[in-house]
Amino acid sequence: ETGVTQTPRHLVMGMTNKKSLKCEQHLGHNAMYWYKQSAKKPLELMFVYSLEERVENNSVPSRFSPECPNSSHLFLHLHTLQPEDSALYLCASSQRGLAGGYTDTQYFGPGTRLTVL
Amino acid sequence: AQKVTQAQTEISVVEKEDVTLDCVYETRDTTYYLFWYKQPPSGELVFLIRRNSFDEQNEISGRYSWNFQKSTSSFNFTITASQVVDSAVYFCALSEAKDSGGSNYKLTFGKGTLLTVNP
Numbered sequence: 001e002t003g004v005t006q007t008p009r010h011l012v013m014g015m016t017n018k019k020s021l022k023c024e025q026h027l028g029h030n031a032m033y034w035y036k037q038s039a040k041k042p043l044e045l046m047f048v049y050s051l052e053e054r055v056e057n058n059s060v061p062s063r064f065s066p067e068c069p070n071s072s073h074l075f076l077h078l079h080t081l082q083p084e085d086s087a088l089y090l091c092a093s094s095q096r097g098l099a100g101g102y103t104d105t106q107y108f109g110p111g112t113r114l115t116v117l
Numbered sequence: 118a119q120k121v122t123q124a125q126t127e128i129s130v131v132e133k134e135d136v137t138l139d140c141v142y143e144t145r146d147t148t149y150y151l152f153w154y155k156q157p158p159s160g161e162l163v164f165l166i167r168r169n170s171f172d173e174q175n176e177i178s179g180r181y182s183w184n185f186q187k188s189t190s191s192f193n194f195t196i197t198a199s200q201v202v203d204s205a206v207y208f209c210a211l212s213e214a215k216d217s218g219g220s221n222y223k224l225t226f227g228k229g230t231l232l233t234v235n236p
Contacts, residue, residue, distance in 0.1 A: 031222060043208070043226045056222070088160055094222065105152070106224060108162035 004109035021076040023091030032074040037088040081116045123227035138194045140209030151192045152210040
């Protein structure tokens with residue numbers, strides 16, 4: 001595998017289900033991101049992990065729960081979602097720069113297309 | 118606050134035509150980075166280019182070229198001799214660099230331009 005991979009690519013779930021999205025990066029990066037892309041809206045940054053520590057939680061509802069067990073893997077645990085949560089969920093990774101500053105190129109995975117019924 | 122405007126929502130061209138995608142940005146910082154990404158129907162955002170605010174040289178990569186003009190806060194993207202495989206949504210994005218010790222990982226994306234290249 002190369003780049004950033006995401007599984008599953010498509011997911012349909014009911015509002016009472018619990019599911020998880022998985023992201024894996026094969027680029028040796030130390031920062032990972034979750035984005036939400038809804039129809040006709042700009043990409044929304046949800047969470048950022050840097051060196052396995054969460055550094056950003058962009059006012060995301062608690063029904064979304066991220067987990068970063070190591071620098072290569074990122075999960076998004078989903079429970080009791082709403083139909084408006086249906087979207088494309090994109091994972092990205094980047095390499096954090098020196099002295100904590102990082103404005104580096106983010107590389108994206110193919111996304112998980114989520115439909116909540 | 119940062120803002121990226123891609124005024125063209127949709128563009129349709131015929132194969133082999135040249136097409137320019139516009140991007141206008143707003144930032145109060147003097148140091149920032151600009152990006153273009155391509156999102157084909159498969160969904161993956163493919164990185165195309167990154168440019169920092171101190172480098173105003175235009176860049177050409179094959180059929181792709183980018184025109185960065187700080188005076189007009191624009192970073193336009195031109196595809197020469199377009200092909201059907203160029204059909205995708207193209208996003209322009211802006212990231213502001215922080216001082217040493219700070220960090221900025223936030224990309225502000227435009228709403229994207231859907232390019233359709235017809236045979």
